[in-house]
Amino acid sequence: MKKITTIITVLLIVGNSYSQDNEKHIKFNKGTLKICSISNFQIRGYDGDEVIIKSLNNGTRFRYHHFSQKNENMVEKSQSSPYRRITSVDKKNELKKGLKPLGNKTTNSTASLYIIENPGELIIRDNNIGGIINLSHNKNKYELLIPNSIKLLWNTENCTKTNLNTSFMAINSRPWELSNFKGEVEISASYGSIYLVDVSGPVIANTLGGNIKVVFDNITPNNLYSLISNDGYIDVTLPQNANIKVDAIGDDILSDIDFQVLNETIINGTKEMELQLNSGKTKMKLDSRSGTVYLRKKK
Amino acid sequence: MILEKFIKEHKKVFNNQKMPANASLDFETRLKNELHNSNRFKRFKKTIRHISIAASFMLLVTLGYLYNENRQEQLEIIDNLVFALGENQTNSTRLEAIYEVEDLYQNKKEDEKILNAYFKILKNKSDSHSKIAVIDALLKFPDNQFVRSNLIDALGNEKEPLVQLKLIKSVAILREQRAKGPLQQIIENKESLPIIKGNASALLAMLNN
Numbered sequence: 108m109k110k111i112t113t114i115i116t117v118l119l120i121v122g123n124s125y126s127q128d129n130e131k132h133i134k135f136n137k138g139t140l141k142i143c144s145i146s147n148f149q150i151r152g153y154d155g156d157e158v159i160i161k162s163l164n165n166g167t168r169f170r171y172h173h174f175s176q177k178n179e180n181m182v183e184k185s186q187s188s189p190y191r192r193i194t195s196v197d198k199k200n201e202l203k204k205g206l207k208p209l210g211n212k213t214t215n216s217t218a219s220l221y222i223i224e225n226p227g228e229l230i231i232r233d234n235n236i237g238g239i240i241n242l243s244h245n246k247n248k249y250e251l252l253i254p255n256s257i258k259l260l261w262n263t264e265n266c267t268k269t270n271l272n273t274s275f276m277a278i279n280s281r282p283w284e285l286s287n288f289k290g291e292v293e294i295s296a297s298y299g300s301i302y303l304v305d306v307s308g309p310v311i312a313n314t315l316g317g318n319i320k321v322v323f324d325n326i327t328p329n330n331l332y333s334l335i336s337n338d339g340y341i342d343v344t345l346p347q348n349a350n351i352k353v354d355a356i357g358d359d360i361l362s363d364i365d366f367q368v369l370n371e372t373i374i375n376g377t378k379e380m381e382l383q384l385n386s387g388k389t390k391m392k393l394d395s396r397s398g399t400v401y402l403r404k405k406k
Numbered sequence: 407m408i409l410e411k412f413i414k415e416h417k418k419v420f421n422n423q424k425m426p427a428n429a430s431l432d433f434e435t436r437l438k439n440e441l442h443n444s445n446r447f448k449r450f451k452k453t454i455r456h457i458s459i460a461a462s463f464m465l466l467v468t469l470g471y472l473y474n475e476n477r478q479e480q481l482e483i484i485d486n487l488v489f490a491l492g493e494n495q496t497n498s499t500r501l502e503a504i505y506e507v508e509d510l511y512q513n514k515k516e517d518e519k520i521l522n523a524y525f526k527i528l529k530n531k532s533d534s535h536s537k538i539a540v541i542d543a544l545l546k547f548p549d550n551q552f553v554r555s556n557l558i559d560a561l562g563n564e565k566e567p568l569v570q571l572k573l574i575k576s577v578a579i580l581r582e583q584r585a586k587g588p589l590q591q592i593i594e595n596k597e598s599l600p601i602i603k604g605n606a607s608a609l610l611a612m613l614n615n
Contacts, residue, residue, distance in 0.1 A: 291498060293533070297567075309498035311535050315567055315601075331502050333535045337568060338601075354505075375579070390505055394538070396571075 131160045131222070136254045138227035142261045144220070146233060146247035147281050152255045152288030152306075158229060160220070163248040220249075248281075255289035263296040282320070300339065308332055314339060318398075323349065323405065332391040340398040343391070345384070346405045352387035353402065355380045357395040362402035491523040497533040504539040516547045525552075528560045537569045541576050548580055555584075562588035567599050574605045578612065586613055 136156035142148065149163075219234035253259065263283055282300035285292065293311045294301055300317035303310065308330035312319060318339035321332070327349045334341050345351070345364060353366070356379050366382035373379070377396065393400050491503050504527075507520055524540045541560075547553045557580070561573040570592065577585040592598050592606040 291496070293497060295534070309502075311497055311501065311533065313534060313568055315599075331498055331505075333498075333501055333539075335535065335538065335568060337571060375575075390502070392505065392539075 129162045133158045133160075133222065133224070133229065135224075135229045136256050138229065139258045139260055140253055141228060141230045142251075142259070143230065143232040143264070145263055146220075146249055148249050148251055148261075148283060150251040150253060150259070150261075150285045150288070152286070152290065153252050155252070155254050156256075157252075157254070158257075159252040160222075160231070161250040161252075163250055253288065253290075258291045259285070259288065259293070261285070261292070261294045263294075263299055282317070310334070313337075318342065328389050328391065330389065332389075332393075334392070335394045335396075336398055337396050338398065339395065340401065341393045341395045342401040342403070343393065344403040344405050347384075349384055350386040350388040351384050351391050352389070353380075353382040353384070353391045353393060355382065355393045355395075355400045355402070357393070357400040358397055360400045360402070362404075364402055364404045366402070485519075488519050488523045491520075491527060497536060500527070500532070500536050501539060504536060504543060508539070508543050516550060516553075521547075521550075521552065525556045528556060529563070534566050534568045537564075537566070538572045541569075541572050545576055545579065554580060554582055558582060558584050558588060561585055562591060565597075567602055570598075570602050571605060574602070574609055578609050581613070583613060586610060589613075 134156060135158045140158060142150075221230075221232045221234055223230040223232070261283070282302040283294065283296060284302045284304075285294070285306055286304040287306075289307045291309050292303075292306060294313070296312075296314040296317055298316040299314060301312050301314055301319045303312070303319075303321045305322070305324050305326050307326055308328065310321075310331070311333045313335040314337070316338045317336065318341070319334045319336050320342045321334070322344045323346055324344075327346050328351055334343075341357070347364065352369075356377060358377060360378055360380050362382075364384060366384055368380065369383055370381040371379070382402075491500055491507075495503070504524075511517070511520070521544075524544060527536050527540045537560075541557065544553045544557060557573060557576055561570075561577060564570050564573055574589070574592075577589075589606045589610045593603050593610065598606070
């Protein structure tokens with residue numbers, strides 16, 4: 108009996124330390140959550156008061172660096188050229204060519220996030236040495252649960268965006284996903300797609316070279332939505348009873364919804380339309396420039 | 407005197423026949439009535455005239471009041487919108503205000519206060535969506551020299567790729583020759599994205615032709 112109790116206690120301790128490695132709880136229910144990371148995040152809103160980060164990297168040890176404001180300068184800063192990093196990643200890939208990993212266990216020493224707490228602000232960022240974007244972060248996947256009471260600023264670069272950083276941004280095949288969130292959102296991506304499900308807004312989202320997909324499944328839009336995709340499409344699924352006024356810009360605008368067409372112009376080969384559904388109370392601005400705007404009826 | 411003259415001139419018409427006694431009373435009453443009615447009519451006309459003047463005056467006052475009220479309301483709306491366009495607002499509030507101005511001032515003359523608020527947004531570190539919405543709004547006044555100058559200045563200073571693209575397309579619409587300098591800077595800047603450089607080069611070639 109004594110032996111069983113000891114084994115259970117040991118197992119509990121081991122289990123606890125494992126969950127601490129793969130899951131982080133941070134009390135934060137008021138203010139702005141700023142995510143500056145090229146890692147793939149699947150974010151969900153919930154009615155709680157903690158930000159919960161879970162690593163989805165298989166078999167990965169996951170490290171957190173938790174700074175308070177006074178220690179923020181611990182993040183290294185350097186003026187060195189980012190191209191050095193690119194060369195090293197390319198070289199590494201070349202060395203890997205034709206080879207496959209041996210064994211079943213994997214290591215990933217790069218899975219690492221900095222968490223910085225300031226008054227009214229929580230910042231989650233990649234561990235970028237010297238302020239340079241480390242492309243290997245692109246493979247990292249995390250799940251985040253965030254309180255509905257906060258504001259989300261999500262930048263899929265490192266939040267101190269320079270054109271040098273964005274110019275070599277790796278294309279991530281998985282879109283950045285946000286679902287069931289009731290707070291205010293601002294998302295900026297360079298070469299990636301954004302997927303929003305039941306996000307009540309206000310939402311301001313843009314991507315330079317990706318698509319934006321929005322689905323209103325269990326809610327109707329009641330706050331401002333402003334979406335810009337420079338070189339991709341915008342796809343919005345709406346309930347038929349939504350009260351929205353849509354200003355859409357694209358090379359084409361397609362829909363199966365019975366919109367009232369208020370205005371329609373073509374300027375320099377780009378179509379601009381003002382559409383209204385029911386009372387048109389909520390504004391939705393969709394700008395896909397050279398891409399198509401799809402407006403779908405929720406089935 | 408005139409009556410006497412009239413009788414003398416028309417002497418033949420008058421005879422010696424006496425007027426019946428009861429007739430004089432009737433005549434006097436009728437005369438009185440006639441005279442009385444004439445006075446009443448004159449007074450009535452006078453009153454109408456006074457009322458008309460008063461009504462016109464009241465109408466003018468009311469119209470003036472309504473105009474002022476409307477103007478005051480307009481100014482208040484503008485002030486509120488300008489406040490909502492300010493730096494202290496959240497990005498979504500500011501953006502909503504820009505869209506509201508766009509809807510309210512469709513096909514109207516530009517307002518100086520709002521234009522200045524727009525120029526401020528373009529110069530400050532505002533979010534990309536606000537800047538893009540402002541550029542769209544400013545493009546409705548292509549003949550305004552301040553608008554054109556501010557768009558060219560913004561092209562020279564802007565670092566955000568999405569906004570840079572919007573500005574390049576705007577300057578292309580305006581066919582603004584003064585944009586050549588900022589475009590050359592963008593092309594020569596190592597930090598400019600290839601997509602931005604490509605668009606800037608195409609526009610520069612168009613302006614040089």
